[in-house]
Amino acid sequence: MATVSINLATGSIQKEEIIVGIDLGTTNSLVAFINPEGNPQVINDTGKGVLVPSVVHFQQDGSVIVGNDAREYLISDPQNTIFSVKRLLGRSYTDIQAHSDTFSYKIIDDNTESLVKINAGGKYYTPIELSGMILKELKDRAEHALKTAVNRAVITVPAYFNDSQRQATRDAGKLAGLDVLRIVNEPTAASLAYGIGLNPEEEKTIAVYDLGGGTFDVSILKIQNGIFEVLSTNGDTFLGGDDFDQAIVNYWIESNGLGENIDKGLRQALRLKAEEAKKALSTQNLFNDQVNDIPCAITKIKFEELISPKVEQTIKCCQNALADAGLKVDDIQEVVMVGGSTRTPIVKRKVSDFFGKVVHDKINPDEVVALGAAIQSDVLAGNRKDILLLDVTPLSLGIETMGGLMDVIIPRNAKVPSKAGRQYTTSIDGQANMKIAVYQGERDLVKENRKLAEFDLKGIPGMPAGFPKVDINFRLNADGILTVEAVELRSGVKQEVEVKPTYGLTDQEVEKMLIDSIENAKEDVSKRMLIESRTEGEQMIYTVERFLEKNKDHVSEQELTDTKKLLEELKKALSSGDKDQIHKAIDELNEFTRPFAERLMNVAISAAMKGKAIE
Numbered sequence: 344m345a346t347v348s349i350n351l352a353t354g355s356i357q358k359e360e361i362i363v364g365i366d367l368g369t370t371n372s373l374v375a376f377i378n379p380e381g382n383p384q385v386i387n388d389t390g391k392g393v394l395v396p397s398v399v400h401f402q403q404d405g406s407v408i409v410g411n412d413a414r415e416y417l418i419s420d421p422q423n424t425i426f427s428v429k430r431l432l433g434r435s436y437t438d439i440q441a442h443s444d445t446f447s448y449k450i451i452d453d454n455t456e457s458l459v460k461i462n463a464g465g466k467y468y469t470p471i472e473l474s475g476m477i478l479k480e481l482k483d484r485a486e487h488a489l490k491t492a493v494n495r496a497v498i499t500v501p502a503y504f505n506d507s508q509r510q511a512t513r514d515a516g517k518l519a520g521l522d523v524l525r526i527v528n529e530p531t532a533a534s535l536a537y538g539i540g541l542n543p544e545e546e547k548t549i550a551v552y553d554l555g556g557g558t559f560d561v562s563i564l565k566i567q568n569g570i571f572e573v574l575s576t577n578g579d580t581f582l583g584g585d586d587f588d589q590a591i592v593n594y595w596i597e598s599n600g601l602g603e604n605i606d607k608g609l610r611q612a613l614r615l616k617a618e619e620a621k622k623a624l625s626t627q628n629l630f631n632d633q634v635n636d637i638p639c640a641i642t643k644i645k646f647e648e649l650i651s652p653k654v655e656q657t658i659k660c661c662q663n664a665l666a667d668a669g670l671k672v673d674d675i676q677e678v679v680m681v682g683g684s685t686r687t688p689i690v691k692r693k694v695s696d697f698f699g700k701v702v703h704d705k706i707n708p709d710e711v712v713a714l715g716a717a718i719q720s721d722v723l724a725g726n727r728k729d730i731l732l733l734d735v736t737p738l739s740l741g742i743e744t745m746g747g748l749m750d751v752i753i754p755r756n757a758k759v760p761s762k763a764g765r766q767y768t769t770s771i772d773g774q775a776n777m778k779i780a781v782y783q784g785e786r787d788l789v790k791e792n793r794k795l796a797e798f799d800l801k802g803i804p805g806m807p808a809g810f811p812k813v814d815i816n817f818r819l820n821a822d823g824i825l826t827v828e829a830v831e832l833r834s835g836v837k838q839e840v841e842v843k844p845t846y847g848l849t850d851q852e853v854e855k856m857l858i859d860s861i862e863n864a865k866e867d868v869s870k871r872m873l874i875e876s877r878t879e880g881e882q883m884i885y886t887v888e889r890f891l892e893k894n895k896d897h898v899s900e901q902e903l904t905d906t907k908k909l910l911e912e913l914k915k916a917l918s919s920g921d922k923d924q925i926h927k928a929i930d931e932l933n934e935f936t937r938p939f940a941e942r943l944m945n946v947a948i949s950a951a952m953k954g955k956a957i958e
Contacts, residue, residue, distance in 0.1 A: 362495040362524060362724050363485050364532070364716025367474060367512065369429040369583070370556025371683070372397050373710065374481045374496075375717035376489065377726070383536065383717040385710050388484035394709060395484065399476050400424045401464030409480040418611040423463045427557050428477070430580060431459050431470040432515070433508030460926060467926035469872065471511050475518030482519055494861065496521045497720040499712050501553075502528040502562045502576040506763050510751050517785075517864045522857060524723050525756050529553060530562035531571040532715030533681045537703050541718075541727075543569040548674055550664070552694050552702070553681040554657060557583045561661050563668040563675070575667035577660040582653060584621065584684035590649040591617035595639050609635065621646070625686050647689045654690055658697050672698055680704040681711050736761065737853050740817060740825060743780040743789045745770060746874035752817045755785065764816035770882060772889070773805040777813060779829050781842060785860030787867035793856075796842045800829040803836055808885070876925040880917050883929050884910060887936060897943050909935055 364375045364383070371394040378384045385393045391411055400413035401423045408416070416424040431450070450459050460467050478498075485493045498521075500512050509526050516523035530551035534540050539549060551562045560578030564571050592613045596605065605613075612634050620630040624643045631640040665672065678698045685691060685708045695702050706714065721727050736759060741751040744767070753763050769777065777800045784792025803811050812832040819825050825842040860867070887910060895903065909932040916928040 360495060360724075361489060361491060361493055362497065362720035363493055364713050364718070364720045365478065365481055365496050365498045365516075366529070366532075366713035366716060367429065367478065367498055367500075367515075368397055368555060368712075369427050369558050370397060370585070371395060371709065372477055372481055373713045374485045375710070375713040376485070377717050377721045377724075381721075381726075383714040383721075385713055386485050386488045388488040391484070395477070395480060396426075397428060397477050398424060398426045399428070399473050401466070403464070405464065407476060409476050418608050418615070421607050421611060425461060425463060425468075425473055427585075428461075428470050428473045430557060431461070432474060433505065433511040434459055434470070462926075462930070466923045467876075467930075471514045472518065472868075472872075474512070474515035475868075478516055478519035478521060482521060494520065494522055495524055495720075497525045497527055497716045497723065498523055499527050499529045499532045499716050501558065501560050501578075502530050502573050503560055503578065503580075506752070506765060510754065513751070513754055514868070517860070518868050520861065520864060522861055523756075525719060526754070527716055527719050528562070528571070528573060529681065529712045530560075530564055530573070530576075530679070532712045532719060533679050534564060534566070534571065534715065535718045536706055536711045536715035537677075537679055539677060539679070540566040540569065540571055547676045548574070548670065549677040549679060550661065550675045550698060551679045551681060552657070552661070552685065553578075554684040554690060555583050555682040556684065557581070557585050559583055559657050559660065559682075561657070561664045563664050563670065574670070575664045577664035577667065579656065579660065582656060583682075584618075584687075586653050587621050587646075587650045587684065587687065588614055588617040590653070591620055591641055591646065594641065594645070594649060595637070599637050601637070613637075613639070621687070625688060650687070650689065654693050657690075658693055661694075661697055675700075678702040679711075680708055683709045736819065738783050738856060739785055740781070740783055740795075740819070742815060742827075743778075743782060745878045747789050748871055748874055749782055749784065749787055749789045749792055752815065753819055757819075760818075760820050762816065762818045764814055767813045767815060768809050769803065769806070769811050769813075770808055771885075772808050774808070774811075775803050775805065776801050777803060777829070779815060779827065779838075781825070781827055781840075784856055786856075786863065787871040791859070791863075791867075795825070796827065796840050798827075798829075798838055798840045800831065800836065800838045802834075803831050804834045806833070808882075873920065873922050873925075876922040876929075877917055880913055880925050880929055883932060884913060887932065890936070890940065894943055898939055902939055906932070906936060 361376055366373050373385055373393050373395060375383050375385045387393045395410040396414040398410065398413040398417065400408045400416040400420065402408065413424060417426065450461055460469055461473065482493055496516060498512055498516055500509055512526060513523045530553065533551050534549060539547065545566060547566045549564050549566065551564065553560050558578065558580050559582045560576055562576045563574045565574050595613060616632060616634050616639050620639065620641055623630045624646050628643045633639050675698055678694065678700060680691070680702050685704065691702060691704060736753060736755055736757050739751045739755045740753040741749050744750045750765065752765055753761055778797065779800060780789065780797040781795045782789050782792040783795055786792050800813065814830045814832060816828045817825060826839065827842065828837065828839045830837045887906065891898065891903065891906060913928040913932055916924045
């Protein structure tokens, strides 16, 4: 086992080891590194191409295919082929409900507030597991191409990603066997690739316009003293090149009189042909082909007419971003283009016209973020002395949640000073106190980490489970002193504790904690998932039993019998230690009880309209 030396001042590793930069994209992902000449370079492993489609397919025998080969199953086996998983990272079903019909696979709605799960190949997966599979493929390709072990990475995320989504990305990296040294905003990485912000003397305000396959965002950045500050970000997480493809598909469906109810396989075939047409129309005026004898022709003029409203939507986002930053178009000195969809000529034209300047588009827009991430990894490796690296936290800081799990609030390598927070709620009706235990470390179970403090938030007013909203905020100052504050938002009940020193560990102890976390990553994640599924199952049982107790008069004898039978199945599954069995039981109970829960809701609404109360 090779030992790893970590510089506590920067949280970085000795520079002999390769640190890669990864762009984990909605449609495609890729990995880059700094080559021996000191330049960023994307990795093309054995001619498979630079871009790795962010697609995971589950075979009938249980094996998993990721990337180029998985993409082929989008047509032949759509329900077991997962795409656009980045849209689901750190999201609950409520977040993606309005767009659930855009996914050809099954997203589990078992509790509107819990993180989504996907059912594929008869098993249940979280977006973290699926993203981990994509990152593992990137890691394998990098190791194969570079002929050396790759264990450290910088991963990019959209600037608008919240703490939960950033932590989900870190967890996915950990599951892939990577120590994620830094999560970097995609616009920051793209700027670095163009050399913007590399000079500490430079002061600029720039716009980064990022139009990918599934998402659009625009970020306004202020660069000063080598520090990138996001002034504002705007966009649409469900707008991208996929919509351009869809516009073409709809045009073909309409012009061929196919009607809306075409099967999934044909729809996917048309979608892939539309993508081909979109790419061709960047350089030619007419595309003419067919799918299953269905004519698929479109002119560049018609294409631009179809997508013009979508492009205008992105320009409106640019206006909003400027307004949020309190800036005018003239205040922007540079415009950087990111994302494969910016190759579409009408997009470049409209963005250039709006900002009134020539845009930066010389670097391949698919690669620019990964190249910037590689430059950031070079900074972390200590090879670029000209860039300011702020002091960082050597180990993650978080709290204990149900089942003895560690929920990270300030991740390792976050810049100091730093502040972050998460919202929590109660799990039992009428819960008046909440224990807050603060830990430091990289393992998924708190018992493997170092306890720093514990206190109780007392006096929470008696409310139903899930109703109180408790904000837990961490503030870490430049001296490494951590202040933890818990506030129940509805009542204003507040408690605060100061923890010092938060580090107090030798370099060797930090190093050991990091190595332990990497060596035990897979086992830790399996334990975490089992605990999470058990917690969710227990919560489901509690909720359904309370529901039946209060509303048995509104439920038929047969419904009562069947529900109790499903409750028993779930209780049995909880003792099995099989997360898939638990999720299956939760899913079945949820599906069965939803209709009469909705029926009761309608009764309650109609009673309320008549001015009557119902429990």
